[in-house]
Amino acid sequence: MSDAQDVVGAGVPVPHSRVGAQQGVLNIVGAHLYAEDARGRILLGLRHPDSVYAPSTHHFLAGHCEQESAVACLVREAREEAGLVIDADDVEFAHAVHLVDPPGTRPRMQLIFRARRWTGTPTILEPDKCVGWGWWYPHDLPDPIVPYTRAAIEAIQAGHLYTEIGWT
Structure with missing residues (x-):
């Protein structure tokens, strides 16, 4: 490795001029569950009417990554929010949405993972965040x-892996 680089993170070399320098706005990373039942329906939750983000709106089971991998976040959130037990080995990447919503706000990288298997029935465990779970056909x-x-x-139904929203 040359003198002009340090290794930061997962072995990615970063030029010294960027190490410790003022950085741009960091992206928030979210992990989302794409769970499809035997009938082809997708699990969605109805967000609480007092939610800061998207009140009274249907959404994936999801959470923000903390000091953990995205898959570990997904596994944790599924258990905390709905009582679903998912083994990390039963999770596969399905899609990423990189968005700024609304424009001018902090960007978000939303990672959607398909769970091939899980145990449990979706249960409302955080009623201040989600008021109901339901299974919906992708076309309805x-x-x-x-x-x-x-x-x-x-995009998942069409076989696409990546979507951008709100970038100009």
Whole structure:
């Protein structure tokens, strides 16, 4: 490695001019569950009417990554929010949505993971965040639904891995 680089993170070399320098706005990373039942329906929750983000709107089971991997976040959130037990080995990447919503706000990288298997029945365990769980066919999604949730479901159905929303 040359003198002009340090290793930061997962072995990614970063030029010294960027190490410790003022950085741009960091992205928030979210992990989302794409769970499809045997009938082809997708699990969505109805967000609480007092939610700061998307009140009274349908959305994936999801959470923000903390000091953990995105898959570990998904596994944790599924258990905390709905009582679903998912083994990390039963999770596969399904889609990413990189968005700024609304424009001018902090960007978000929303990672959607498909769970091939899980145990448990979706239960409301955080009633201050979610007031109900339901299974919906991709061609008959509920309204209202978080726009990027709809975009991700449509993209997954079409076999696409990546969507951008709100970038100019």
